[in-house]
Amino acid sequence: MSKADFVRVMFNDISHKYDLLNDVLSVGTHRLWKRSFVKRILAQRPGTALDCATGTGDIAFQLKAGIPGEVVGIDFSEKMIDHALERAKTASQKVSFRVADIMNLPFPDKAFDVSSISFGIRNVENLDKGLSELGRVSKAVYILEFGQPKSKLFSRLYFSLLRLYVPLFGLISKRGDAYEYLIASSEKFPSDQKFLEIFRRNTNFKTYGSIPVFGGIAYIYFAKD
Numbered sequence: 001m002s003k004a005d006f007v008r009v010m011f012n013d014i015s016h017k018y019d020l021l022n023d024v025l026s027v028g029t030h031r032l033w034k035r036s037f038v039k040r041i042l043a044q045r046p047g048t049a050l051d052c053a054t055g056t057g058d059i060a061f062q063l064k065a066g067i068p069g070e071v072v073g074i075d076f077s078e079k080m081i082d083h084a085l086e087r088a089k090t091a092s093q094k095v096s097f098r099v100a101d102i103m104n105l106p107f108p109d110k111a112f113d114v115s116s117i118s119f120g121i122r123n124v125e126n127l128d129k130g131l132s133e134l135g136r137v138s139k140a141v142y143i144l145e146f147g148q149p150k151s152k153l154f155s156r157l158y159f160s161l162l163r164l165y166v167p168l169f170g171l172i173s174k175r176g177d178a179y180e181y182l183i184a185s186s187e188k189f190p191s192d193q194k195f196l197e198i199f200r201r202n203t204n205f206k207t208y209g210s211i212p213v214f215g216g217i218a219y220i221y222f223a224k225d
């Protein structure tokens, strides 16, 4: 099974508990991180946005609250999109959701003022291609992703705690491997300057930046002109 198939099936399988598990697993902090991520994007005053790997649509709905034009959310997990569409029925913000793969985005060049991706880029099968697609379809790219804390001591403590705590949630979701995957993929995913180097190599913007969140457990990356 390819990494893409593994990831898609896994997110289909946990989609019904995804929002609940996010809240429990992060003790609610994912909401604060997402809010701060969206605030930075909205400060650029984009007129349109594409939220990739949107999951159940958290970022897309928050973006739409501050964006006058079209906001689109895409994900390659059909079940995650089903949940986003279900939320859209009662949401005050009008967002369009559709199934699509980041590796081959069905949009013309520079179709959106901004593209965003929150806790998704780590999962794409080919990071170079994923980043180049995000850069192709938009005039600015914002990424929120797990990384490794800057302090070695904090990093060791954080990943040890995660290894103790996270498998419990695998039991609840009946996909223990999903949460093992979360730790393994976060522990080795390039972060901060290493990520920026890859980001620069695959896109063509004037300004790049990296902002650590909570000591580097996660990072906000951006690229814009």
Ligand SMILES: C[S@@+](CC[C@H](N)C(=O)[O-])C[C@H]1O[C@@H](n2cnc3c(N)ncnc32)[C@H](O)[C@@H]1O
Residues within 6 Å of the ligand: 004, 007, 008, 011, 052, 053, 054, 055, 056, 057, 058, 059, 074, 075, 076, 077, 080, 100, 101, 102, 103, 117, 118, 119, 120, 123, 124, 125
């Ligand atoms: C951890 S969830 C993040 C969901 C949401 N952005 C959030 O922050 O809560 C990762 C999402 O990435 C999606 N994903 C992974 N690879 C993808 C790809 N190549 N194309 C589209 N979606 C993808 C998965 O289906 C999953 O919904």
